[in-house]
Amino acid sequence: MAIEHIFDSASSVMTVISFTTFVGILLWTFVLKRGQDFATAAALPFADDEEDSGHG
Template sequence: MAIAFIFNDLSSVMTVVSLTTFIGILWWTFVLNRSADFDEAAHLPFADDADGGPPSSTENKHG
């Protein structure tokens, strides 16, 4: 019987912790105006290499 009460209390605590974490992530994302950082990170896959050439491949070409 006591274990059921412990699990009920832990379930309530984990719900509050999860909700607080979710609200914290939303606050960090939208309230802190980090859009410049996110825009820069979004363009990283399109950044050129330092030498300007295609990336070197160590994979053998077949065919």
């Protein structure tokens, strides 16, 4: 009986931790307005193409 109570409590704690992590990721992504960093990262795959076309 006591072990079930421990597992129920652990399940509730993990749910709260998971939700908090999810909200933190959303805040980091959308609220902090890191658009310039994302734009720079999005352009990285094309950086090699620009270097290669200049050598040939």
